[in-house]
Amino acid sequence: MNSVDKVTNILVVGIGGQGVMTATEILAEAAISRGHDVKKTEVAGMAQRGGVVSSHLRFGPKVLSPQIAPGEADLIVGFEAAEALRWCHTLRPGGLVLMNTARLVPPVVSGGLYDYPADPVAEIRARGIEVHAFDAMAIAIELGDMRLGNSVMLGAMADHLPFPADVLLASILRRFQARKPEMVDVNRRAFEAGRRADAQSKQAPVTA
Amino acid sequence: MAAISPASSLPASVASNPRRLLSGNEAVARAVWESGVRVAAAYPGTPSTEMLEVLSRNSPTDLYTEWSVNEKVSLEVSIGASMAGSRAFCAMKHVGMNVAADALMTFTLTGANAGMVIAVADDVGLSSSQNEQDSRTWGRFAHLPILEPADSQEAYAMTKFGYELSEQFQVPVILRLTTRICHVKGLVQTGERVAPVAGRFEKNPRRWVMVPGHAKARIPLMFEREQQLRAAAETSPFNSIDEGHDRRVGFVTSGPAWMHVREAFPNAPVLKLGFSCPAPVAMIRAFAATVDTLLVVEETEPLLETELKAAGITCHGKDFLPRIGELSPEVLKPAVARLLGESVAAPAALPAAVFPRPPTMCVACPHLGVYYTLAQLKNVTIAGDIGCYTLGAGHPWNALDSTISMGASMGVALGLDKGRGEADKDKKVIAVIGDSTFLHMGMQGLLDITYNRGNVTILILDNRTVGMTGGQANPASGKDIHGALAPRVNFAQLVEALGVKPERIHMVDPYQLPTLFKLLREETKIAEPSVLITNRPCVLIDEYQKQQAYTVDTDKCTGCGNCIDVGCPAIQVQRREKAVKASGKEVELQFVAIETAACTGCGLCLQPCAPEAIIPAVAVQSINVMKKH
Numbered sequence: 063m064n065s066v067d068k069v070t071n072i073l074v075v076g077i078g079g080q081g082v083m084t085a086t087e088i089l090a091e092a093a094i095s096r097g098h099d100v101k102k103t104e105v106a107g108m109a110q111r112g113g114v115v116s117s118h119l120r121f122g123p124k125v126l127s128p129q130i131a132p133g134e135a136d137l138i139v140g141f142e143a144a145e146a147l148r149w150c151h152t153l154r155p156g157g158l159v160l161m162n163t164a165r166l167v168p169p170v171v172s173g174g175l176y177d178y179p180a181d182p183v184a185e186i187r188a189r190g191i192e193v194h195a196f197d198a199m200a201i202a203i204e205l206g207d208m209r210l211g212n213s214v215m216l217g218a219m220a221d222h223l224p225f226p227a228d229v230l231l232a233s234i235l236r237r238f239q240a241r242k243p244e245m246v247d248v249n250r251r252a253f254e255a256g257r258r259a260d261a262q263s264k265q266a267p268v269t270a
Numbered sequence: 271m272a273a274i275s276p277a278s279s280l281p282a283s284v285a286s287n288p289r290r291l292l293s294g295n296e297a298v299a300r301a302v303w304e305s306g307v308r309v310a311a312a313y314p315g316t317p318s319t320e321m322l323e324v325l326s327r328n329s330p331t332d333l334y335t336e337w338s339v340n341e342k343v344s345l346e347v348s349i350g351a352s353m354a355g356s357r358a359f360c361a362m363k364h365v366g367m368n369v370a371a372d373a374l375m376t377f378t379l380t381g382a383n384a385g386m387v388i389a390v391a392d393d394v395g396l397s398s399s400q401n402e403q404d405s406r407t408w409g410r411f412a413h414l415p416i417l418e419p420a421d422s423q424e425a426y427a428m429t430k431f432g433y434e435l436s437e438q439f440q441v442p443v444i445l446r447l448t449t450r451i452c453h454v455k456g457l458v459q460t461g462e463r464v465a466p467v468a469g470r471f472e473k474n475p476r477r478w479v480m481v482p483g484h485a486k487a488r489i490p491l492m493f494e495r496e497q498q499l500r501a502a503a504e505t506s507p508f509n510s511i512d513e514g515h516d517r518r519v520g521f522v523t524s525g526p527a528w529m530h531v532r533e534a535f536p537n538a539p540v541l542k543l544g545f546s547c548p549a550p551v552a553m554i555r556a557f558a559a560t561v562d563t564l565l566v567v568e569e570t571e572p573l574l575e576t577e578l579k580a581a582g583i584t585c586h587g588k589d590f591l592p593r594i595g596e597l598s599p600e601v602l603k604p605a606v607a608r609l610l611g612e613s614v615a616a617p618a619a620l621p622a623a624v625f626p627r628p629p630t631m632c633v634a635c636p637h638l639g640v641y642y643t644l645a646q647l648k649n650v651t652i653a654g655d656i657g658c659y660t661l662g663a664g665h666p667w668n669a670l671d672s673t674i675s676m677g678a679s680m681g682v683a684l685g686l687d688k689g690r691g692e693a694d695k696d697k698k699v700i701a702v703i704g705d706s707t708f709l710h711m712g713m714q715g716l717l718d719i720t721y722n723r724g725n726v727t728i729l730i731l732d733n734r735t736v737g738m739t740g741g742q743a744n745p746a747s748g749k750d751i752h753g754a755l756a757p758r759v760n761f762a763q764l765v766e767a768l769g770v771k772p773e774r775i776h777m778v779d780p781y782q783l784p785t786l787f788k789l790l791r792e793e794t795k796i797a798e799p800s801v802l803i804t805n806r807p808c809v810l811i812d813e814y815q816k817q818q819a820y821t822v823d824t825d826k827c828t829g830c831g832n833c834i835d836v837g838c839p840a841i842q843v844q845r846r847e848k849a850v851k852a853s854g855k856e857v858e859l860q861f862v863a864i865e866t867a868a869c870t871g872c873g874l875c876l877q878p879c880a881p882e883a884i885i886p887a888v889a890v891q892s893i894n895v896m897k898k899h
């Protein structure tokens with residue numbers, strides 16, 4: 063195996079405004095703190111206008127191409143149900159899809175031009191893919207703020223990384239410590255709630 | 271099961287990383303700052319915008335930055351600064367160079383005084399542009415050197431080198447970036463800043479006054495300089511060979527394409543060009559002799575390939591590789607397999623069919639009212655322009671008939687008017703343009719309309735910002751790049767000065783649909799140029815004031831769907847029903863809800879709602895409270 067093969071590929075997907083890029087940035091910081099070389103890239107053409115966002119994170123001893131090739135993602139993190147389905151073909155055999163079951167319906171669907179997939183989780187599983195699905199939005203609202211969804215999703219990833227969960231948590235908390243110290247505690251709780259949701263979702267089949 | 275098996279643990283010595291995670295744009299900005307640049311100017315454009323945004327965070331006394339009105343002006347400002355003896359920087363997206371080209375093509379003759387780097391960002395793959403074009407062409411056209419970084423670290427290093435090269439050869443240097451450089455974050459080892467120094471302007475008409483006699487004398491110097499630059503490229507450390515034992519195919523590549531080649535073919539010899547123009551042909555010829563087949567891998571145009579073939583070097587390129595869009599390992603692998611006559615591996619799993627998510631206008635965007643109204647007008651042709659309002663071409667408005675280039679709505683509308691045939695005799699011609707686009711290149715077009723007595727109704731959508739690229743300031747903002755108070759252009763006075771009669775100029779509130787409709791109807795009937803200027807700010811800037819949110823009284827909603835035609839993303843269809851009208855016609859009813867958390871109360875959707883089913887959200891809350899008690 064040459065060094066290029068030891069690169070970890072994580073694809074985080076969702077729509078503009080959901081915090082996809084921030085989540086990947088936090089993951090990247092965690093990987094850097096472990097001494098990895100890192101590249102992070104987005105396809106976010108007009109993301110600000112509610113479009114699709116896919117954020118690629120690659121880290122390892124040395125990273126060349128910033129994009130994850132189709133069929134080579136180790137982990138796909140879907141911030142929205144249909145988006146997880148849209149990108150699931152990029153997963154490598156034996157990889158994992160972690161996903162929020164919450165749905166964000168765009169005007170073209172609401173307006174009747176297209177249908178929302180009936181059951182995104184089932185459709186992904188039908189491809190023989192392991193899926194951990196849970197309603198991150200509901201968890202965040204329960205904790206008191208929709209914006210905590212980001213930390214919930216990060217928490218859910220924490221046990222699927224090539225470094226301990228604490229490294230990722232530290233990277234999240236560092237950010238809030240610097241910008242919004244009053245938010246440190248609730249984000250820690252959101253992170254832990256995400257971790258639990260991930261562990262539980264292995265057992266219960268869910269419908270998105 | 272863990273998705274990722276823990277990698278072999280890393281040595282403790284690298285556990286903390288002294289390098290910074292920077293995007294290509296941030297890395298360039300850092301290098302510009304470290305290089306002691308004193309003047310930096312740009313007009314925003316994806317993917318180049320962040321370079322100036324980052325630079326503008328410095329104090330203006332330390333480093334002057336500006337949002338210029340267009341790319342040509344930004345280049346001219348930089349030229350002046352370089353003449354004055356200050357290092358200068360200018361950034362633009364690929365199409366910006368088309369606008370700046372007139373200045374560039376003569377600036378190459380005068381050359382730079384203090385160092386000057388022009389960063390041009392190609393949107394390879396068109397993530398947010400009106401076309402795809404290869405800015406490396408400009409280097410060849412203008413006989414200027416091109417540096418092509420492959421990642422953030424190189425973007426940083428080449429920018430710094432660019433200033434040295436610029437001063438050594440008295441030449442402006444083109445730093446060619448692509449979206450995959452500008453917006454990819456990677457680790458960068460930064461350095462120290464050299465203090466900015468200001469030289470002085472030396473009067474020298476033979477050098478700076480490009481009249482034919484003077485320019486003629488400069489042309490041979492330009493060609494001499496090109497030969498010297500080629501010699502420099504032949505020995506530049508930015509042009510290097512990655513050794514490889516699999517010599518069946520050797521690659522010549524530049525910019526981000528290099529990463530993809532290395533990723534896909536780790537064992538192949540690769541000649542990587544960073545200082546790619548003028549091409550180091552001797553170096554490439556020597557490399558070619560060491561491999562069985564030479565493949566030139568360059569994104570979009572076969573510029574290098576054509577040059578190598580002209581130099582008699584046998585190579586492949588676009589006969590196997592695509593000429594459109596981004597390259598990547600999965601594009602390169604099958605192409606090289608075909609070149610080697612090997613079988614091509616089947617593609618990985620196919621994507622699931624999922625609805626598209628086209629970009630939408632924002633909740634309460636003032637453009638919504640304009641497009642709702644335009645969609646109601648019959649018998650019109652609408653020349654559009656570039657900005658958020660280009661989205662008016664899409665669902666549900668379909669109210670825009672052309673988009674070409676910045677400012678083109680004006681000239682195109684006049685041409686539609688003058689060129690109309692019998693079939694379009696009664697069509698009204700309307701032009702729609704944003705504030706920044708009008709000030710960028712629309713003013714001249716309007717002058718052409720008034721001077722040549724065209725019959726066009728013009729809508730200037732003044733939302734006081736450059737919305738499309740993320741809300742940068744412009745002369746319509748009343749603020750400069752730092753947010754400090756600046757003169758705000760008076761559009762009414764401006765268009766009057768450009769020849770529009772005062773009685774044909776109207777300020778209009780885009781949230782008042784009946785007024786907007788009436789004005790547009792009246793003005794399109796009058797056979798002379800008229801201008802309607804909207805007066806509401808972009809919802810993403812500080813000037814926008816949120817109002818009380820609305821909600822739908824479901825008891826009153828009749829499912830007529832009129833509010834959906836506004837196109838606000840906060841309005842969502844909850845339920846559809848088939849119904850038969852009194853006339854016997856079958857219709858689909860659409861019952862809606864408003865996402866109250868997103869609604870900012872612009873009030874647009876209430877206006878087409880006949881049953882008055884859209885009501886303030888507070889009213890409902892208090893009703894619920896009353897019900898509870």
Ligand SMILES: Cc1ncc(C[n+]2csc(CCOP(=O)(O)OP(=O)(O)O)c2C)c(N)n1
Pocket residue numbers: 313314315316363365366369399400656657658659676703704705706707708731733735736737738739808
């Ligand atoms: C020559 C050129 N330069 C820059 C751009 C990038 N760009 C696209 S639209 C736009 C301006 C949009 O501002 P405005 O006209 O005020 O409309 P808004 O988006 O605010 O509605 C810019 C700078 C471009 N497409 N072409």
